Amino acid sequence: MSDEPKLTVFISSMIGELLKERQVVRQAINSIPLTRAWAFEYAPASADQLEESYLSKVRECDLFILLVGEDISEPVKREYETAIEHGKRCLVFVKRMGRGKARSRQAEEFVQGVGQKYKEFKNRPDLKRQVLKAVVGELVKGYRHFHLAEAEPDTLDKFRRRQEHLQFWANVSQIAGLFVAVAALIVAILAIPPVSEHLFPGLSPTAAPTIVTLPSAPAPLPTPVEPAFAPEAPDEALIIVIPFADEDNLGKSPEKRITRDLLKHIDSLGGRGEGLRVEQYTYPVKTQREAREIGRTYNATVVVWGWYDELGIQSFAEILKSAPIQRATGEELPLMLGDPDQVRFCLIVDLPTQATYLSFFATGLASFYAAEFEQAIGLFDLAVKAVPEGGECSTNVDEAMLYRGRANFMLGDDEAATQDFEALIAARPDSVDAHLALGILNESGWAYHGRVSGDFDKALTEFERVLELDEDNSVAYLHRGQMYCSMIWSARRGEAYFDLALSDLNRAIELSPDNPDAYLLRGILTQNLDDFHLAIKNYERLLAKEPNTYWLYSRLASTRVYYLAVSQLEANGYSWSIDNFQGRVSSDGPVDFKQLDLSQPMTEYTKAIELYPQNAHAYINRETLYAYLGKCELAQADFEIARSFDLLPSTLESLNERQPVVLAGCIAQETDK
Structure with missing residues (x-):
C-alpha cells in the first residue's frame, strides 16, 4: 500500500453534541502515518444529494468509527447500518454518562443492540488514547485485509511505541505522586x-x-538535558x-x-x-x-x-x-x-x-x-x-x-459584583482595576445591537476616573470608545459621537498596537459610516496580526458581500441604504448575485468554520450565499449543522423562522439558472 493513498477512517456521530469529541478523533486518526479521517463538517461542497454525500463515503471508507453520546439520530443509524451492510470494520465508542445525565431511550436501545463489543470513554483524552490504540491494533491485526506493504506494520509499531513514550511523560507526575x-x-x-x-x-x-526591585538584566535560561x-x-x-x-x-x-x-x-x-x-x-x-x-x-x-x-x-x-x-x-x-x-x-x-x-x-x-x-x-x-x-x-x-x-x-449577579467592586474602591480609592471592573459592569448592557440596559453615565464616569489615575490606560480608551460606539448604534445621540469614538480607538491602538478589539471596533465604526472599503482594510490589518481568528473571517466575508452588492448597485445607477441593526440592504434596484464574484467571501466563511467548527453564524451566513447562488442542497446542509448546535432558544426560533424564506429565494435562484 506504500504508493497508494492513506486508508480512510469515517467518523460518525451526532455533530452538535459530540463536535469536540469528533475533533479529538480526527486529530488522532490524522496523526497515524497510514490513515486519514473523513468527517462531514470538514468535507468540501458536493453536488450530490445530502444523504448520498455522506453515505457514499461510508461505502468507500476502510474503517468506520461510531461515537454515541446522550442521543442518536436516524442519519447516524443509517451510516452505521450502511457500514455493516458493506462489510466495513467498525469501532464503536460510547460516552460514559456523568452524574445527573442519562442517555435517551433510542440511544440506549441502539447501544444495547449494536451487536459488537464497544468501549466506553469518560473524557476526550481517554477517547483519544482508546481510538489510537484500537485503530493501530485493527490495522496490525488486519494488515492483509488493508493490503499493507511489508514495511508498514513496522511503521505502525514505531508509532505505537512513540505514543507509549509520550504517555509515559504525561504520567511522570502521577508516578512521582504529583x-x-x-x-x-x-x-x-x-x-x-x-x-x-x-x-x-x-x-x-x-x-x-514591590518590596525589592527585581533584577532587570536577563540571565541565561537554564535548560535541563531532558525535558x-x-x-x-x-x-x-x-x-x-x-x-x-x-x-x-x-x-x-x-x-x-x-x-x-x-x-x-x-x-x-x-x-x-x-x-x-x-x-x-x-x-x-x-x-x-x-x-x-x-x-x-x-x-x-x-x-x-x-x-x-x-x-x-x-x-x-x-x-x-x-x-x-x-x-x-x-x-x-x-x-x-x-x-x-x-x-x-x-x-x-x-x-x-x-x-x-x-x-x-x-x-x-x-x-x-x-x-x-x-x-x-x-x-x-x-x-x-x-x-x-x-x-x-x-x-x-x-x-x-x-x-x-x-x-x-x-x-x-450584578448586585453582588457591584458590592465587591465598590468595597474595594472604598478601601483603595485609587484602585485602577476596581474602577475599570465597575465600568465594565455598567457597560455590560451596551452591545452592538443597540440594547440599552446598562448605566452609560456611570460606566463613562468610571472609565474617565481610570484615565485620571492612569492616563495611558489603553483598556479605558478602548472601553470608552466602545461606549461612544454603543451610543451611535443605539441611535440615542447619533453621529455626534463618531469623532469621539474614532479618537479613543486610535489612542487605544497607539498605546496597545497588538490589541485586536480596537481594530475590530474601528472596522465596525467605518462600516457603519458605509465605508466598506476602509472597513475591509481595518479587518485585513487585524487579520495580518491574528491570522487564526475565526470570527474575523466571518466579519470580513460579510463586509465583502455588502461591498460587492452596493458597488453593483452604484454601477447600475441605483441608490441604496443599509439597516445596520438588521444587516439588510435596501435599494431602488435589484442585486444580481449571480453576477457577483462571491468566491472570496465563500472561502472566508469556510475558513472561519475550519478554525472553529462550532461557528453557527458562519454556517448560517454561508447558507445564505449558497441560497443566493441557487445551491439549495448545500444551503440546507449548512442550516441543519447550524441548528444542531446548542443555540439560545431565541436564536433557534429566529433561525427556524427565516429558513422557509431563504429556501424560497434559493429555489427561485435555482429556477432562473
Whole structure:
C-alpha cells in the first residue's frame, strides 16, 4: 500500500453534541502515518444529494468509527447500518454518562443492540488514547485485509511505541505522586468566543507594592538535558511552579508549600473537570522574561514563580493564556479584553497562611477560567479569610475581591459584583482595576445591537476616573470608545459621537498596537459610516496580526458581500441604504448575485468554520450565499449543522423562522439558472 493513498477512517456521530469529541478523533486518526479521517463538517461542497454525500463515503471508507453520546439520530443509524451492510470494520465508542445525565431511550436501545463489543470513554483524552490504540491494533491485526506493504506494520509499531513514550511523560507526575486530574481549566480557554478571544483587563502595576526591585538584566535560561515533564497537551491545562530564588540562602523553599497546598485545594474540588496538571520546574528564575519563556516552552497556562529573602517573599503568577467566557445569563458582553499577564502576591510574615491564600486564589482562577463561577466565588471567599485582618499583605485580599466580583458578574449577579467592586474602591480609592471592573459592569448592557440596559453615565464616569489615575490606560480608551460606539448604534445621540469614538480607538491602538478589539471596533465604526472599503482594510490589518481568528473571517466575508452588492448597485445607477441593526440592504434596484464574484467571501466563511467548527453564524451566513447562488442542497446542509448546535432558544426560533424564506429565494435562484 506504500504508493497508494492513506486508508480512510469515517467518523460518525451526532455533530452538535459530540463536535469536540469528533475533533479529538480526527486529530488522532490524522496523526497515524497510514490513515486519514473523513468527517462531514470538514468535507468540501458536493453536488450530490445530502444523504448520498455522506453515505457514499461510508461505502468507500476502510474503517468506520461510531461515537454515541446522550442521543442518536436516524442519519447516524443509517451510516452505521450502511457500514455493516458493506462489510466495513467498525469501532464503536460510547460516552460514559456523568452524574445527573442519562442517555435517551433510542440511544440506549441502539447501544444495547449494536451487536459488537464497544468501549466506553469518560473524557476526550481517554477517547483519544482508546481510538489510537484500537485503530493501530485493527490495522496490525488486519494488515492483509488493508493490503499493507511489508514495511508498514513496522511503521505502525514505531508509532505505537512513540505514543507509549509520550504517555509515559504525561504520567511522570502521577508516578512521582504529583499528578492530580481535577477541575478543568483549559476547556473554556480552547474554545473561541463570538467576538474575540480575550476577556478582562489586566491588573495595573500599582495593584501591589514591590518590596525589592527585581533584577532587570536577563540571565541565561537554564535548560535541563531532558525535558522536566511533558508539555501541555490538548484539552489540558498545565500550571508550572518554579522554585523561588533564595536571595539570602535561607533554605525555606516556599514553592514546596505552595505546590502542596495548590494540589490539596484543587483535589478538594472533586471530579468536576479533567486535565488540570501541576508540575514543579527544576531551576529558579529571577525575571519575568525567564518565567514566561519556560511557560511558553511547555505551552503552560499559568506559571508561578518568585523570590524571597530575610524581608519576605514575593510571588508572581504569569497568566499565559486567555479564557473566553460568556455571562451565565446568556447576555453578550459588549467587549472582551485581555487577561492580566501577571498577578503579584505579597507573601510576608506567615508563610503557611500566605501560601494557603495563594493556593486558594490560584484554584479560584482555575475555576473562573473553567466557567465554574460559583465554585470560584467559594474559593475566593476562602482566600480572603486566609489572610488575617490588619496583616501587612492586605493587597492579596484586593485581588481575591476583584476576581470574586468578576465571577459574580459572569453569573449575572450584578448586585453582588457591584458590592465587591465598590468595597474595594472604598478601601483603595485609587484602585485602577476596581474602577475599570465597575465600568465594565455598567457597560455590560451596551452591545452592538443597540440594547440599552446598562448605566452609560456611570460606566463613562468610571472609565474617565481610570484615565485620571492612569492616563495611558489603553483598556479605558478602548472601553470608552466602545461606549461612544454603543451610543451611535443605539441611535440615542447619533453621529455626534463618531469623532469621539474614532479618537479613543486610535489612542487605544497607539498605546496597545497588538490589541485586536480596537481594530475590530474601528472596522465596525467605518462600516457603519458605509465605508466598506476602509472597513475591509481595518479587518485585513487585524487579520495580518491574528491570522487564526475565526470570527474575523466571518466579519470580513460579510463586509465583502455588502461591498460587492452596493458597488453593483452604484454601477447600475441605483441608490441604496443599509439597516445596520438588521444587516439588510435596501435599494431602488435589484442585486444580481449571480453576477457577483462571491468566491472570496465563500472561502472566508469556510475558513472561519475550519478554525472553529462550532461557528453557527458562519454556517448560517454561508447558507445564505449558497441560497443566493441557487445551491439549495448545500444551503440546507449548512442550516441543519447550524441548528444542531446548542443555540439560545431565541436564536433557534429566529433561525427556524427565516429558513422557509431563504429556501424560497434559493429555489427561485435555482429556477432562473
